[in-house]
Amino acid sequence: MLRVRFAPSPTGYLHIGSARTFVFNWLYARHNGGTMILRIDDTDVERNTQSSLDSIFEGLKWLDLEWDEFYRQSDRGDLHRAMALRIFEKGLAYRDFTLAAADSEDKSHTGGPWLFNPGMRELSKEDSDRRAAAGEAFVLRFRVPRETRSEVLFHDLVYGDQCKATADIEDFALLRSSGVPTYHMASCADDADLGISHIIRGQDHLTNTFKHVLIFEGLGVAAPNFAHLPLLIAPDGSKLSKRRHGPVVSVTTYRDEGFLPQAFVNFVVLLGWSPKDNREVMSRQELVDAFTLEGVNHSNATVNFTDEVPFDPKAVWLNAEHIRTMDDAELARQLRAFVPETVDDAKLDQIAPLVHERVKLLKDVNGVVDFLFVRDLPPYDSNELIPPKGDQIMALNVLKLARTTLPSVEWNHDALDAALRAAASELKIKTGQMFQPIRVAVCGRKVAPPLFETLVVLGRDTALDRIDKAIAMLAVPTSKV
Secondary structure, eight states, rough: OOOEEEESSSSSSSSHHHHHHHHHHHHHHTTTEEEEEEOOOOOTTTTTOOHHHHHHHHHHHHHOOOSSSSEEEGGGHHHHHHHHHHHTTTTTTEEEGGGTTTOSSSSOTBBOOOOHHHHHTTTOHHHHHHHHTOOOOOOEOOOOOTTOOSEEEETTTTTTTEEEEEGGGGOOEEEOTEEEBBBHHHHHHHHHHTOOOOOEEEGGGGGGHHHHHHHHHTTTOOOEEEEEEOEETTTSSOOOHHHHHGGGHHHHHHHHTTHHHHHHHHHHHHHBOOOOOOOSSSSHHHHHHHOOOGGGSSEEEEEOSSSSSSOOOHHHHHHHHHHSSOHHHHHHHHHGGOOTTSSSHHHHHHHHHHHTOOSSGGHHHHHHSGGSSSOOOOOOGGGGGOOOOOOHHHHHHHHHHHHHHHGSSOSSHHHHHHHHHHHHHHTOOHHHHHHHHHHHHHHHOOOOSHHHHHHHHHHHHHHHHHHHHHHHHHHSSOOOO
């Protein structure tokens, strides 16, 4: 059975690249009817943090892509050590008592690549057992078979056949001097024990895979299939990092700025993968149906952003497109986290249709209809009340007639439309000249959602109160409130 895993380390927030790895694994599992496993690789105790773990779970919860099985690597240390000893007992690993190596996994010397310490690799079993029994600290190292084979081979489902000479692979550590397994050992032990059939991960892990193939061989189990994904890079070609590029590379930043989870998933999938028909806006099910590893690109994918525009324009565009496909009830539910708590659900249901075509990010709701969230409008220039090709007297006449007309009008779109159009005819002005002063009076600006829908949501009392204040502003020619 097809089994894939996402194995983050809780040493930092959930990175956009890590989220993409999770999404690719999830899509591959769902497309093929397989099992999705979440495994927290938390054996690096000194670097693990609770805040990092929280960030991983927060980000994955927001993505709303469920997993089928869950494991913590720290609960499985006995298994890792047992498997390392199994390799040792086969003569495929040895104890390295070199003091300088006591806590290192891999080493390098300034004079060139370090492969092994001959004195340790060639130490007799008797001397090794004696020194270990005496309590001398050692690192358990894999004995890379340079004498019996010249290369390590594996086939990558994205990059094709891969080969590395054994002469270029150092005797890497399996267990530290503390007995704690290294990343290589713990990861492979878990993959073997959990029956992982496909390892889908970032291309930066490709060089580790040669060591992992040797570990799987040492355990006597078939290696999983490997598929390495192109890296995500910044516009300047550097690898995305929080230190250099800030919170924009964190998944929770996208959540907090008002991206929809389905739009974010759509965006990250298109970073390094494309469907055969080159579609861009895709639902979750469409992604599941279309996803294959054959569609993964070889070249790195650029996330385009600048200091002024922190999000990739394509991500923002996709988010807007996904918002358009939502019904008003679902949009209202998604907007809840971005409007003041004082806005009740009934009013939010009315707001959703007003902003449906006007927001790209959920957070934009505050810029589009902020006038609905306050009792009193912030100051605005009274000249904004003057309509096109009109003057202050025209604006004042419009507002006064609106003030006498609106109290008796049924408060719905059609009735308001009919009443204000009739008022425009009475004043012998264009409807645009009638509507602009009212719009500015109730919204505080010229650009706002459609007037009649806005009036309905705002409510009669508030609308009339704001019109009264606008009339008072125009009564003082030089006023600027």
